Amino acid sequence: xxxxxxxxxxxxxxxxxxxxxxxxxxxxxxxxxxxxxxxxxxxxxxxxxxxxxxxxxxxxxxxxxxxxxxxxxxxxxxxxxxxxxxxxxxxxxxxxxxxxxxxxxxxxxxxxxxxxxxxxxxxxxxxxxxxxxxxxxxxxxxxxxxxxxxxxxxxxxxxxx
Numbered sequence: 001x002x003x004x005x006x007x008x009x010x011x012x013x014x015x016x017x018x019x020x021x022x023x024x025x026x027x028x029x030x031x032x033x034x035x036x037x038x039x040x041x042x043x044x045x046x047x048x049x050x051x052x053x054x055x056x057x058x059x060x061x062x063x064x065x066x067x068x069x070x071x072x073x074x075x076x077x078x079x080x081x082x083x084x085x086x087x088x089x090x091x092x093x094x095x096x097x098x099x100x101x102x103x104x105x106x107x108x109x110x111x112x113x114x115x116x117x118x119x120x121x122x123x124x125x126x127x128x129x130x131x132x133x134x135x136x137x138x139x140x141x142x143x144x145x146x147x148x149x150x151x152x153x154x155x156x157x158x159x160x161x
Contacts, residue, residue, distance in 0.1 A: 020053035021046050059127055066123055066133040074121040082114050093122055096129045 006026070013022040024046065032042045063071070074094055079087045093105060105122065107115040116137075123133040 018050050020050045024049060062127045062132055066127060066135050068120045068123060068135045070120065071124065072117045072120045073124060077114060077117055077121060090118060094125045096126050096131065099126060099131055
């Protein structure tokens with residue numbers, strides 16, 4: 001392949017916003033040549049890697065936008081520490097089936113029982129399932145809504161309630 005052709009391909013990949021393929025192309029072309037990979041298998045592998053990279057970027061962006069105070073997972077939660085928490089119910093919530101229905105999840109309890117850990121873990125799970133999330137705690141949310149109401153910004157109040 002000529003340098004001009006490779007430059008044109010790289011420019012087209014940039015234009016099409018396919019950065020991962022651009023990074024991998026030369027190595028994958030060389031490997032495909034050595035392994036005698038078919039055109040369709042070569043293209044399939046490149047596209048799978050681009051899709052995976054795009055999904056990773058989306059998850060990273062949504063995780064950042066969610067404003068989680070830290071990153072925690074359900075796998076890292078010690079259910080033995082808090083036996084009053086229904087592990088089966090939390091795993092059911094982790095399927096994110098409540099989200100399309102517009103249902104809410106409220107975690108209530110005294111300090112130090114793992115509410116924030118579970119809320120973040122469920123939020124991270126929702127992000128990986130393709131949902132947008134935003135983390136906030138009750139007191140800052142109430143303060144924000146109270147201020148919006150006092151400033152007669154009902155559009156904000158109505159969209160949050």
